[in-house]
Amino acid sequence: MSISVVATKYADALFQLAKEKNEVERIQSELQIVKEILRTNNEIITFLKSPRVKKEEKHASLRKAFNNFSPYVLNTLLLLTDRHRADSIIPTIDAFIAMSYDLKGIATAKIESVRTLTEEERAAISSVFAKKMNKTALEIENVVNSDLLGGLKIQIGNRIFDGSLRGKLNGLKRELLG
Template sequence: MSKSGAAKRYAIALFELAQEHNQVAKYDQEIRIVKEVIDGDSEISKVLEAPSLSLADKQALVNTLTAHASVTVSNLLKLLVERRRANEISAVCEEFIHLANEERGIAEAVVFSTRPLTEEEEASVSHTFSRKVGKQTLNIENIVDPNLLGGLKVRIGNRIFDGTLRGKLNRLEKQLTTNL
């Protein structure tokens, strides 16, 4: 998803407020929930962007979505809806999460494996790969891929570390064919 300049500005404003009130972790948790809900249900986005629905109805929906969130996060979403930027909510959330992660030295990682990773394996992957990308730790999303023969594939930002059997076989094949 491309991030607009407006999404970055809103995220930075929220992040600065979070820092000012020492609430970065709390807002991060709330923003992650909002992003999950918005990304998980396309109908909510359509309703918030619908020109036929009144602003009061849209803000009532935002109130429902943010019933357990802080006033600041709720007000941000209402402001985005009011300024007809509901389509930017996910991008604002994504940018805020990025800013919060940068401050805490955390990177988001997607780990593809043949089976769910145990807590110990996740900790080991986090320890090993966080150093490779210059971070303190990783937030790991584990995706089970039955098409993998074995090993792991780790995606951190735009970097991919392929330790799968298929990846190793492909590298071996390439090495053997270039030496002929």
């Protein structure tokens, strides 16, 4: 089974439980912390995947690191580790967050720009594009990309809105050559 299929199954189970217990917000915020910790410390996933480390040691480390977290989050981490799915932890978190955002009517957007966007620009973009996507708001990740020359490139889900100068120049080039 692919990592994304596994991640979706675990995330869905955790999400259903979180909804049932009315703890979607808490679990989402805890999972975001777990994700940030794992992304900044690659050794943790390596440790959890290692066949040389005993299951009890992995459990003890996870319990020590995340003892203040929801038992649902901790048990999910333990379960993924026990089933040799440590590679699926971050994709599971991403899938859970996507489900949580969908429940709230929020879409995630990756915006490439030549400079960091101001809060006013983020709010304006969120307002316009949330309506286009039939969502209430956008959760924006701003990536600075000097190759764009100017303008913005916005990705929401599998849709891309390319308003960058580089994109327009490439379009003009295709039009002139084609």
